[in-house]
Amino acid sequence: MRSASGAGFTVVLCTTSACGAGDEGTVAGKLIDALRGAVRTSRHGVLVTTGCLFGGTACGVRARAPMVLVQACDPDRRPTGPALRIGPLRTGADVDELVTWLRAGHLDPAALPARLLDLHRRAIAAPLN
Numbered sequence: 468m469r470s471a472s473g474a475g476f477t478v479v480l481c482t483t484s485a486c487g488a489g490d491e492g493t494v495a496g497k498l499i500d501a502l503r504g505a506v507r508t509s510r511h512g513v514l515v516t517t518g519c520l521f522g523g524t525a526c527g528v529r530a531r532a533p534m535v536l537v538q539a540c541d542p543d544r545r546p547t548g549p550a551l552r553i554g555p556l557r558t559g560a561d562v563d564e565l566v567t568w569l570r571a572g573h574l575d576p577a578a579l580p581a582r583l584l585d586l587h588r589r590a591i592a593a594p595l596n
């Protein structure tokens with residue numbers, strides 16, 4: 468199934484043990500396969516795996532669970548919106564919601580459950596405190 472729009476996206480997945488990478492049979496194990504599938508069915512989706520996205524201090528104070536960054540882009544890979552911090556992804560349902568959202572192709576943060584954008588909202592609000 469192709470995404471609903473021609474919009475592209477880049478998904479950046481942390482693959483460190485702090486995010487649960489390598490834990491077979493867990494949410495982290497399901498996530499990489501689910502993201503690969505979402506990228507394969509998109510016209511302009513890209514999956515990037517990397518080390519820690521937020522630094523050891525930030526990861527040390529949160530639950531061990533996968534985090535991703537998602538940024539909408541055009542077919543030439545130019546960003547068309549802000550990068551969104553999504554997670555932590557604690558359950559299979561969280562992974563399913565993320566993949567459904569990516570496949571819909573609109574990448575409207577309001578279409579994601581609030582719990583998946585909690586870290587993003589806190590990061591944006593932090594400089595205001």
